[in-house]
Amino acid sequence: MPEVEETTGYGMPWFKAGKTRFAGEPVPRRDVDPSSIGVGVSFEDRERLIASQPEIYYVTEHFAPYPAVLARLPNMSLDELRELLALGWHHAMERKKPKKTRKK
DSSP states (O other), rough: OTEEEEEETTTEEEEEETTEEEEOEEEEEOOSSSTTTEEEOOHHHHHHHHHHHHHTTTTOOTTSSSSHHHHHHHOOOOHHHHHHHHHHHHHHHHHHSSOOOOOO
């Protein structure tokens, strides 16, 4: 994935694409499974992922307002993880695109 670099967020390891963090270890909380990864995705993609595989994908009350999903790593295959990271990367790169300005 182009333009990816390692960084930290709230003291936790993360990856960013361009200037947008898109995947990493969530801050430990009681409602987050310890072997989880957080990935930025659209709200629509999050709903689809959770509905299709709730044993893997979930969201907590804390993360609900954010366009992201949590995933239980032990329940995922490597292919599923690759697909999720690619989805997060695409979401981050879309957010990077400059906004179109209206001509007057």
